[in-house]
Amino acid sequence: MSNVEVNMGSSGANLVRVCDSFGHYPAPRKVPVLSRLLNKVGVFVAKSEWLSEYSEFLLTEFDPALSFQRNPARVLSICNETHDTRTFVLKPLRNFAGFSAGQHVSVEVEVNGVRRRRNYTISSSPERYESEGVFTITVKIQPEGKVSNALHSQVGTGDLVYLGKVSGEFLLRNPDRKTLMLAAGSGITPFMSMLEDLNQPTHAAATYTVAKTDRQWVLMYYVRSGEDLIFGKRLERLAQLIPGFIYVLMLSDKQGNISTTQIKKHCADLAERQVMLCGPGPFMDAARSLAEVGGVALQDIHQESFGASIPASNSAVLAQEAIKKGTITFKRSGKTVSTDGTKSILEVAESLGLNPKYGCRAGVCHECKCAKTEGRALNLLSGKVMDSDEGMVQTCVTVPYGAMEVDM
Amino acid sequence: MAQLNNSAGAMQYGRDLYAAGRQALQSLINEQADETARNDVQASAVQPDLESDISVSEKSSQDFDYEAFGKELDAIREEVLADIGQRDADYIRSIIRRQKYCEVGGRSLIHFSLNPITWAVGVGMLSVSKILENMEIGHNVMHGQYDWMNDPKLNSQSYEWDTVCDADSWRRTHNYEHHTYTNILGKDRDYGYDVLRLTDDEPWRPRHLIQFVDYLVLSSLFQWGVGLHELEFEKLKKKEISLQDKKPFLKNFFKKARKQTVKDYVVFPLLAGPLAPKVLLGNGLANLGRNLWASTIIFCGHFTEDAETFREEDCQNETKGQWYYRQIRGSSNFTGGRWLHILSGHLSYQTEHHVFPDLPAHRYPEISEKVQKICEKYEIRYNTGSFGSQFKTVLRRIAVYSLPPKARPRWLQPTVYV
Known part of the structure; x- marks a missing residue:
């Protein structure tokens, strides 16, 4: 019995324990010796780069599902919704903090040697995740979608996919409203x-x-x-x-x-x-x-x-358009500029007074490489358009392809 | 495929812009060359009159079509880029697996061996692991050969390797300086590492008499030499720069050096308790083995007798074709079995590596066939030979240039290649 009235939000009720009338605090819950020991080992392993690298290696050699550095999820079952849409039942194996109804999760699969990520909306309820430990994503094949095609053609029951961040603000916030x-x-x-x-x-x-x-x-x-x-x-x-x-x-x-x-x-x-x-x-x-x-x-x-933000197209005209009307956002300095594709990202950054690192300025040494956090870019050396999930760009030979953001 | 189609229209556009980029590189080289040329006015006065020489020969011929030559090499690059995929990812992952098993096995054997033989096997395995990690994995990953995989562990800009040399320092000195200004005397500080005199274009000093000893010391402590490369010791000595300028570098160097030393010479030995000395010795020998191997491979890449050097003034207004030419003439390959190539990080295909530093290295054997055909067509000497014979010419070159031209006996003259 408590004689202290504490006004708490509903979520706080389970977390805060109130002292009783005689001033005794509830005894802390005893943590079993074994799990304390394991925890200590875990902290030690995580602190040592060498140990964490090699224990991750040995564990994943034994079973990829044991990875603690990545975020694996097992595909428990797959069912066809329509001729071009499938639902995947995923069981996150660790490191998954849950989600709210309406959010999406980043899913990674390896396509022809490249790790590719796409966001997919979770199509099942958070309650189902809490009770059964699973959630579903429902994937429609996109005509040029590398990840959606790979999910349909190369991922089977029992395979692993890797999860990234859960995000999204599209939630049913006021269900009491019509x-x-x-x-x-x-x-x-x-x-x-x-x-x-x-x-x-x-x-x-x-x-x-x-x-x-x-x-x-x-x-x-x-x-x-x-x-x-x-x-x-x-x-x-x-x-x-x-x-x-x-x-x-x-x-x-x-x-x-x-x-x-x-x-x-x-x-x-x-x-x-x-x-x-x-x-x-x-x-x-x-x-x-x-x-x-x-x-x-x-x-x-x-x-x-929903779907790709820039329409995929074979038209050279549209490609020209995407280059001529590019914009670069420099994430760390918070600047956004539009470009016409005649200046490389490196040159644009320099003209803004930023101080990016560079080397040969000809695409040889990779010294200028920088993380691309959003959007697509065109590598002038290879003539390839880099997808939104391809992380690194050689800024000296790359121009924006539509709107993009770099970590600079 | 989709990407390629997508950008088909942009390709030509891109090439034009690329040409502009190359021009920028040229003007950069020119600018810096001018500057150094000005600084060298006094130096040249004391330089011995050079009868020579290896460098210019074919390059000066007016009718050589550098543009067509460059385009043919570009075509190889595009062909390989279009084909990159699962095979390359599987290859590097399988090498990483083997390297890791080698390291875990090697360290375990060093620890738990009960006789000298198993201990020696352990040392060998640890050494092989370090060689694989440094040469086939670290060096190549840091060149950006596997960036396309989007694997954060194989990212050229964040990879850190198992050697005293800090990866950021390596990316600056090796990826940029050495690969851009390959074999240009005075610009490529990897040429002789300011320790060895390997051409008569460099003035002779008495200390060069014992450069063979320097070479042995450098090879044994190679990781430390590479780690301290960015210190630019020769400039410090001449007081062109001060130690204060190098403070940020030294800070990172000591940080990395401490990490490596603590790992190999403190933590693992201590884990063995009373048997610490055998672990200490084993780790030391494994590092020594890696040092000797790495330096041997790298020396075979640019210091063979037929590898040309270039002078800054010859590289002004260099076009891409000429850049390719310099990379090919400045590098040397050696032949051997599959595992010799793998353990050399495919630097046995140094020529291909210098022409295409960011293509996955295990592709070099197939690229090599095409490059050789092009070299044949354009009558460029393609420098290759067996591992033993190439290394012999390296040793010979170190010996030849330890003496000034006039003091050389008849049997120790530079070999003339035609």
């Missing part, structure tokens, strides 16, 4: 995670009294045709389970593209709602302007960009 969710194609994935989360009896929304007839959360899901439909059955089932959730399937080949009439038909009260958008660029642009015209306040429109 919400219109607009999804297209594989843009359904974050909503899937949110809806499964809503279905949990432990979810905050479970405390609201939402009548079955209410139209609290309306999902309008646009797909090209029936065969492109992802999660069809699960969505129908969720619509039965979650009171106040309305699921509307829109087939573009029959009902046409998104329009105000369609939205008004299902959400007469559009102006009062918060709107969440996720799908390909053109869809989101159209949906966004419809929402704005429909009277939705700007701060109530939330969107997640």
